[in-house]
Amino acid sequence: MIAQDARVALDALAVRDGVSLSALSRMLGRNPAYLQQYIKRGSPRSLAEEDRRRLAEFFGVAETMLGGAAVRAEPRYRLPRLDLAASAGPGAYVDSEVAEGTETLDPQLARRLRLAAGAGAILRVRGTSMEPALLDGDHIVIDTQDRQPDRKPAIFVIRIDDTLMVKRVARQGGSLVVWSDHPDAPPVPEGAVAVIGRVVWQMRAWR
Template sequence: MSRTASDPDPRSALATLAATRGDSLAALSVMLGRNAAYLQQYVRRGSPRVLSERDRRLLSDYLGVSETALGAPAERAPGFRLPKLNVAASAGPGALVDGEIVLGTDTLDPGLARRLGLRDGQAAIIRVRGSSMEPGLFDGDHIVVDTADRTPSAKGGVYVIRIEDAVMVKRVALVRGALVAKSDNPDAGPVPDGAIAVIGRVVWQMREPR
């Protein structure tokens, strides 16, 4: 939810968001480590006049909204910028890559970026090609990759990997000390042989509703 001309006041925005979730202002106050009347006084009496950065950040994360909806100045809550790379991670047999050329940037809500644990310079957006990771990932999906997370566990996860010169997105797990990659689509062909180099973990997908 973002602030609009019909709902420009962060106090009313907070009250609406809390009511929509079924949370009381008292409960949210306690979550912040404040007394139970803290947010009621903020909403109804304007005291405090603005929320502290800490309280605003915690509420933003919990409610899933931009900090600007809760009163942050626009310049204080910039979008989290990610480079869009020309690496087309193939969910099929693999896409040859000439280089990771930046095509531009895109923006994530900073609250979402924090929840995903992303850090500046350690995330990117790339496009999926192929059908081998359906139904989770479809051809044309854009995915957010945390390039700081390159260590799959035994439980495994979805990662962008490189095998020789082919870049692809696969489900990767650590099995008896070795990385094993597989497709989610049972009809997909085999994963190419070769050493697996992990580029990063897929933490979000950006897709229009189907």
């Protein structure tokens, strides 16, 4: 917004709310003629940042209306959505992990999760074998660069042969140990374990 537009807007807001420019100036801790001179004489050429903020709050408008710079929205973090649900039950049989589209994640959350660009994916959990940690229908975000379980157990999306599943995994004695959280879950199938990524975030609908 150019300076003249900001002056016109401020004058109109003062008239709208029936407040004098001198009263607004005193609210800002300025001399009573401060805003009158700003609007009529163009001095100062633009409002001080703190003055603009307080006036915007007073009138309940965006600072851009009073000459503030438009804030560019930070682009959201995009991550692929895999086409088959990761199973927390018997397992979902897949030939490969194929993206069927994309989801978006708040960039601040992506930074908090330390997700590098292109290093995440989202899947839907199916089954009950990871209850209570994960419920059927939960959506999970995985870090596909974190594929090295250590001695501390964590939840990973893995593939055993052609079965994609989400399980708790730990490294013990040079081997990966895989298990379900639910005591009544069926045994984890035997076979070579391929780690797809570690679960770093969980999204659950209110129940």
